[in-house]
Structures are given as structure tokens and as C-alpha cells.
Amino acid sequence: MNSNLPTACMRCGRCCTSFGVCITLFDIKRIAEGTGLKPIEFVTFTPEPPERERTEPAILLEGKYSLLILKWKPKKGRVCKFYDENSGLCSIYNSRPTLCRTYPFKLKNNRLVDVKSRACPVLWIPEEAKQYITDLETYKKELKKYKKIVDFWNSNATEKDTLEDFLRFALNKY
Numbered sequence: 001m002n003s004n005l006p007t008a009c010m011r012c013g014r015c016c017t018s019f020g021v022c023i024t025l026f027d028i029k030r031i032a033e034g035t036g037l038k039p040i041e042f043v044t045f046t047p048e049p050p051e052r053e054r055t056e057p058a059i060l061l062e063g064k065y066s067l068l069i070l071k072w073k074p075k076k077g078r079v080c081k082f083y084d085e086n087s088g089l090c091s092i093y094n095s096r097p098t099l100c101r102t103y104p105f106k107l108k109n110n111r112l113v114d115v116k117s118r119a120c121p122v123l124w125i126p127e128e129a130k131q132y133i134t135d136l137e138t139y140k141k142e143l144k145k146y147k148k149i150v151d152f153w154n155s156n157a158t159e160k161d162t163l164e165d166f167l168r169f170a171l172n173k174y
């Protein structure tokens with residue numbers, strides 16, 4: 001990476017206002033503990049896209065493969081529920097999902113590289129690269145456990161099974 005690049009995110013807010021933010025069961029647990037909210041108050045789902053870079057497992061919900069994402073603010077397009085539009089900051093910063101902690105990077109051969117779907121308006125590299133690498137390694141381990149739970153769910157799910165059913169089932173597995 002180019003060492004002349006800025007060493008901090010520019011806090012433009014684009015990544016908090018343009019996407020469905022994929023979350024894992026571990027993110028859900030952390031956010032619920034950090035905010036006191038019930039998972040169903042901040043989790044929703046979206047159909048699994050035909051192509052994607054990230055590897056969160058697709059879950060059979062109401063008979064369709066879906067990804068868990070954070071809810072958006074009502075009538076605000078894709079603005080994350082937790083984005084504070086006045087300050088431009090995350091209102092759950094200490095409990096934010098791993099995707100938010102590590103965006104827009106992924107690990108390749110133990111080094112940080114930009115994700116292909118990067119949407120930052122500027123290039124930057126994190127000064128605290130070690131923390132990003134630690135978070136991405138933790139994510140990899142959590143994803144492995146998450147996948148096991150989802151595989152079990154998918155092999156038994158019916159068309160009637162809803163997000164609430166999945167959350168009840170999966171969050172009891174910890």
C-alpha cells in the first residue's frame with residue numbers, strides 16, 4: 001500500500017448510508033448487549049445476491065436464501081439505523097459490527113487489502129493496521145461457528161420459518 005495515503009477514514013458516512021451491512025450472530029449478540037435492544041429491533045434480512053464478495057452464510061428464511069443485515073432508518077433509503085445524521089457518527093461505535101470495524105479492508109496473505117466493492121471516495125490506509133488484522137482474524141473464527149449453526153438450521157428449515165424463528169434458534173446456541 002502507498003505510505004503517502006491518509007491514515008484515517010475520512011468519516012464521509014458513505015458506508016453507513018449506502019449498503020445493507022451484513023452481520024453475524026456474534027455482531028447481533030454484541031449489539032444487543034451494548035444497546036439493550038432486542039435483536040428483532042435492529043436485524044432484518046435481504047435476499048442473497050447472485051454474486052458477492054463477502055462470505056457470511058445465506059440462511060433459509062421463509063423458503064429463500066437470505067443474508068442478515070442491520071435495519072435501515074424508516075423512509076431514509078439505505079441509512080443505517082444506528083447512523084447519527086447530526087454528528088455523522090456511529091451511535092453504537094463500541095458495539096458496531098465487524099464489517100464496520102474493518103471496512104473497507106480484507107485479509108490477503110495476512111495483509112490488509114481493499115475490498116473489491118470498496119465505496120470510499122478516497123483511498124486511505126489505517127494507522128492502526130494491527131487492530132484491523134486482529135478484528136479480521138476474529139471475524140474469520142466467528143464466521144466458522146456461525147456457518148455451522150446456519151448449516152444445521154438450513155438442513156431443517158421449512159418455508160414457514162421466519163427471521164424470529166431463526167434468531168430464537170441461533171442465539172440459543174451460544
Ligand code: SF4
Pocket residue numbers: 015016017021070080081082083084089090091092093096097100
Ligand atoms: S453500525 Fe455504525 S458504523 Fe456500522 S453502518 Fe451503522 S452507523 Fe455505520
Ligand code: SF4
Pocket residue numbers: 009010011012013014015016103104119120121122
Ligand atoms: S466510505 Fe470510507 S471514508 Fe467514508 S466513512 Fe466509510 S470507510 Fe470512511
